[in-house]
Amino acid sequence: MQTSQQKVIVLDFGAQYGQLIARRVRDLHVYSEIMPCDATAEEISAAGPSAIILSGGPASVNEEGAPRVDPKIYELGIPVLGFCYGHQITAVTLGGTVFHPEVGEYGRAELHVKADSKLFADTPANQTVWMSHFDAVNNVPEGFVVTASTDVCPVAAMENAERKIYTTQFHPEVKHTEYGQQLLKNFLFGICGLEANWSMDNLVETMTAQFREKVGDDRVILALSGGVDSSVVAALGARAVGKQMTCVFINHGLLRKGEPEQVEEVFTKQFDVDFIHVHAEDRYAELLAGVTEPEQKRRIIGTQFWKEFFAVAQQLETDGKPVKYLAQGTIYPDIIESGARKTGGKASTIKSHHNLIPFPDGVHFDLIEPLDHFFKDEVRALGLALGLPEHIVFRQPFPGPGLAIRIIGAVDKEKLEILKNADAIVREELDAYNQRLFEETGDRNSEHSCWQYFAVLPDIKSVGVMGDERTYQRPIILRAVESSDAMTADWAKLPYDVLARISGRIVAEVPGANRVCYDITSKPPATIEWE
Template sequence: MGQVDPQVRQKVLVFDFGAQYGQLIARRVRDLHVYSEIVPCDLTADEVRALAPAALILSGGPASVYAEDAPNIDPAIFELGIPVLGFCYGHQVTAVALGGEVGHSEVGEYGPATIERDRESALFNSTPLKQTVWMSHRDAVARVPEGFTVTASTSVCPVAAMENPERRIYTTQFHPEVRHTEFGQQLLSNFLFDICGLEPTWTMDNLVETMTADFCAQVGGNRVILALSGGVDSSVVAALGARAVGKQMTCVFINHGLLRKGEPEQVEEVFTKQFDVDFIHVHAEERYAALLAGVTEPEQKRRIIGTQFWKEFFAVAQRLEQDGRPVKYLAQGTIYPDIIESGARKTGGKASTIKSHHNLIPFPEGVSFDLVEPLDHFFKDEVRELGLALGLPEAIVYRQPFPGPGLAIRIIGAVSPEKLGILKNADAIVREELDEYNQRLFEQTGERNSEHSCWQYFCVLPDIKSVGVMGDERTYARPVILRAVESSDAMTADWARLPYEVLARISGRIVAEVPGVNRVAYDITSKPPATIEWE
């Protein structure tokens, strides 16, 4: 794992008991500019002591604390003197570990509930006596441990919150981390700053200098290679590497001809004129076109594109070796959710070589690199903040998600130069109109991802033609399908309720400006049951 600013010795460890909101807790803490890390709930007290956290947060979880295989916590952790905040399952496991009791309620609570504070509490400071919280439980604390007092309750849950201020242990049955708990962020702020005495020093501006120095220290005088796609993660790594080691880093941009209109030119402009790196633009358009000719099956398209990508990439690495510029390090835009989901972390460490990634990257025989992953501490929104701090243009920092196979999987059926031209031109109009729409919402709300903004938007070109009338003449041309969704993480998505005038303008422009198109349809299917992409 990459090095972190010394200030994050004030780190908060989030114990994961299998919560659906585990990542959300870590994000809410970081929203308050305090560094947090997710760790397994089975850490021992000695392991926790070695990590030297400033505070612990115990997540929720789906199990019952009395189930045979229920996750538990080392009771000695509560004797370390580290402040503890527990939610839901974390509330219940604290009670049991310290001598209290948890019982099965006749009536559960799911969704919004009203709590009443029973007494003054540092955790609830600056919040009203009655407030709405988000509950999700049937089990509940029936008897608090010795030394604890009840600080809040609901009509169903007598112990909605409990605390032992002398030991700095505070727990709630509800979930402060979700937006539905109206004063949840205030509770987190009270815990971190008033109870734990932390400072809000986890900011991208503060981290740039330290991350630059860490990058330099890791690679020394050796060469680094990066597969630069033009997406957010790889672009931020390229910008950081440029700042840290300059032309010691070779950024390999493989142009397969399947990017959106204007993107290859933009990537080359940014990384040849704004950042001082060794930039290699591999023009592989013709090779990809030949390989994809006549291929209609989506997974075959993906295999061809992925396999050829690494062939092109390693050919560049081999040429560098032959030119007397051997590469020791491979830089990657791995981000924190990738690490969490891979299960690669236990106590904050992980393998530092590419060997653990052989299942993802088809290395040629005898080829290996050491790995540089400077973003493996960061969530996506933090990567974007870091990109801005490094001077990347907003057009790259806020670029919407784009599939690795590019437009090949937005063309249903075989890919051809004619279809690519139609799709690139139609997609450019959609991006122009909806970029402007999102910008208007941003100016009105001040939020980059407001409630009604589009998260992802693009065109799909189906493998059919339709009849139309243009200029008093019958046409037989292609339809284009518009896809625009609202989402935050791509796990679920809903179709964007775009204003009719926006849809009308997009449709009118595409039909008028893109030869070969005579119809525009709008996909109004959510995920699930559909996926965001069509192939």
């Protein structure tokens, strides 16, 4: 149902950054979709692609059971571009060989372009690329030429220009590859002859039509948290099916200061949908009492999340037509971190997400997750295209389990009050800091702006002095990061005066807190959240 006739199909071999390829293509205003690597040439051809890109992947092409590609895709007459595993699987499928050298190649590498190639047009002969491989191509298929190498990898790129098949051992989709986006431009526009004519507005029309077609005359219940992701799904659902959708806001008592009131205000006045506010604060407090292990907290919250929804759905069914669908704001980083791959390959579980835990027995909903192939910045762009106000679209990311996973250790009323008040100060000060940067640069994603920021309450106390008296109270940990997609993040280099103001206000205004620390760990090795 894509309105543009141009389409790039990305075959996913289970790469950690496979979805990033589709996003980079979209950044160049060309529509892209993901398909599993085992899709047949017939299935791919039926999707009507203008180009095919083969992703990387964690497997070795020489291992038994490693993902394969239908050889017939190379006979479709559609241009093909392969990265990493896509480079290697192309080689072995078309008659070349891949071996296991003594030395692998990880991280930045110096690439030497060896031949005139449209893929490397307008890029220098020597350039920095991002490598992550141990296997390597050692014999190219008949009709192919080697176009680039590194000191470790003799076949860092190869091509058969006549058949329009181009592959690289390195990852152009990763920003560490210096001219990666230029290579994609060269492939899409110089080799495939495509035009940069797709926009987020096109996607809104497509997703609205897909949502409407899937739902038909049935009813939908939306898991609305008030965060960016579920708000965008709410706006999309309202546009697609209107009052066939019921927005259910589960208030577990773990939201940020003033947020329940804001959520109800926005979604009862700005959207033409039914809205139900479920007050479940006491039930969650009882279930979480004394629980300290973070995964146990997440699972308790996730399980109760479904129970609350199921109870609402049962009530709705007594009032009329049954509810068939549950809509959720699941986005791609949620899926990656939960190890729940949808398109081949496996990712390790970093942490469970409440909206990815399986349904309890008896739940009958079919899922609608329209954002599950999107990164956070794409979700924000989609929200703006749907007409959501900026204060919703650029709201701070917030985990479904809420402040329960920003309180280290057991959750209780006193800790929640301390954290809510401290977090409100952090957000107020850094909202103002980001606004000042925006006014200076005109760019909401300027180099030093904060992408996410919040307070964490550790399960310790420390000695302090206030008014010449000894205190023994809790520290607050400030977490502020720069990122674009939540897959990687660096700690924000905040000015000292901003840090000093945040610290001073928390110690002065938040009863129970006497110290502020700043987390300067990047992701990886850390995650953005603490639990």
